[in-house]
Amino acid sequence: MKFEMQRVHYMPRELKPGVLYVSEEFDIAMHLCACGCGSKVKTPLGPTEWSVIETRNGPSLRPSIGSWQQACQSHYWITSGKIIWREKWTPEQIASGRRHEEERRRAYYDALGRRRAGALQRLWGWLKQLVGL
Numbered sequence: 001m002k003f004e005m006q007r008v009h010y011m012p013r014e015l016k017p018g019v020l021y022v023s024e025e026f027d028i029a030m031h032l033c034a035c036g037c038g039s040k041v042k043t044p045l046g047p048t049e050w051s052v053i054e055t056r057n058g059p060s061l062r063p064s065i066g067s068w069q070q071a072c073q074s075h076y077w078i079t080s081g082k083i084i085w086r087e088k089w090t091p092e093q094i095a096s097g098r099r100h101e102e103e104r105r106r107a108y109y110d111a112l113g114r115r116r117a118g119a120l121q122r123l124w125g126w127l128k129q130l131v132g133l
Contacts (some may be wrong), residue, residue: 001034001080005052005059015040020059022052029061034083037072041065048105055080068094068106 005020011030015021020031027046033039043050043061053060053126058081065075066089077084 003058003078003082005054020061033067033070033072033074034076035074036074037070039067039070041067048108057081
């Protein structure tokens with residue numbers, strides 16, 4: 001199966017096989033599972049989630065897709081429109097992957113908070129200097 005990318009505002013009710021639907025306004029991508037089971041796969045887009053790159057050969061979605069909550073338990077990459085199948089994960093691997101994702105999210109947002117706090121501290125220092133405190 002080869003995937004093509006279709007940009008949409010809202011996700012269609014019925015998804016077509018081989019189409020990666022991307023809504024940039026809502027930061028989400030959806031497609032039917034590559035195994036053919038018919039499951040809808042939703043992937044949120046963002047700095048701590050998935051990313052989509054459109055190439056001339058088709059879309060690439062990163063990181064891999066793990067349909068752990070579906071009966072098929074499919075695991076694959078979408079790379080330049082092609083499906084690259086990976087091994088199924090054990091329950092321990094799934095739990096470890098979820099912990100790693102949560103740690104990555106926490107680290108990202110903690111760093112973002114520190115940058116914002118640093119900017120506010122600089123602004124506060126500047127204001128104090130301005131009024132002579």
